[in-house]
Amino acid sequence: MTTYWPSCGWELLQHDAHGRLLVTDDYLRHLLGRPELAPIAQSCDAEQALHRALLSEPRRSVADTELDRLQDADARANYAIWLRFRQRLLAQPTLEASYLQIFRSQVDVPPLLVHELTQVLLRQALGDACTPFEARAAEMLFRPQKIALPGDGQVMAADDDTVDRLAVASFGDLGELLRQAGAPLRSAELDVLRPEVEDDYWPRSEAHDWVLPIHHGQPGLEALCRVMERWIAQLLGLQVRVAVEREIDDEQWVWHVGLDAEASAVLNALYQGQEIESARMERMLCLFSLRFADPSAARPELAGHPVYLAMAMDAAQRLRLKPQNLLLNLPLARPS
Structure with missing residues (x-):
């Protein structure tokens, strides 16, 4: 069995008959171990007591008065964030459903926790046979x-x-x-x-x-295609095929999804017939096509057409992918 990302907490989770992840007390304890929450020597007695109580009973309710007793303002804020995140996780039957709900409503979860949740979901999606x-x-x-x-x-x-x-x-x-x-x-x-x-x-x-x-012809780019396929399968239960493309066929272009903010803006502008300055076009890194294994899973207007995907770096040459875009912005016939 291949072992990777051992600290992400995946082994502490359970899963249902469909392979969806279920929150456990041990996983909540794992989240309590984050450096933002772990007590330090200078932590007040109330903070240390709260941490011990949550480790003992990770699902216990915490009154506002308990948070008010914490002397450090950062500690109070961090616990409030963690408790809100815990509420998000426990409000849905699976971690997959929790992830989707976070982005379908007002996003009130910090990026660090979103990234941690994304990682553990990817660990489940990739399994032990990934390359x-x-x-x-x-x-x-x-x-x-x-x-x-x-x-x-x-x-x-x-x-x-x-x-x-x-x-x-x-x-x-x-x-x-x-x-x-x-x-x-x-x-x-x-x-x-x-x-x-x-x-x-x-x-x-x-x-x-x-x-x-991640340039054309490299296994890293093909691997990214497989990752996106498994991500969609894990979160939406849909089978898709993602392939690298050289260019967009205008006659086939009826839907697109930007994998990051930069690519989304460029694709939207191009679709509306706007001119894009060369510097922004040069920051486009790759184009993909996505096709549904079951065409009926997509809206009727997509029949026979791919969904085009793209990713781009920003002016500082940073790439910040938003995997939630693959879940929320696909033209699905029925919401998943």
């Missing part, structure tokens, strides 16, 4: 990426937090290389994930220090 390329591509759905364009059509994705961390830790040439737009990431001492070294990903799956080539 290193699929696991690394899946990281793109819950961790922002720094994009480099070394030339010759290459597109390289590195974990944005890792790049920043190494840049700060390394003064001189290394830090400068990491900060330069388009600097070759290999020269910044980050390993590039290639078929001949792919198994080295597993023991470092939580280091987030692999560079993933």
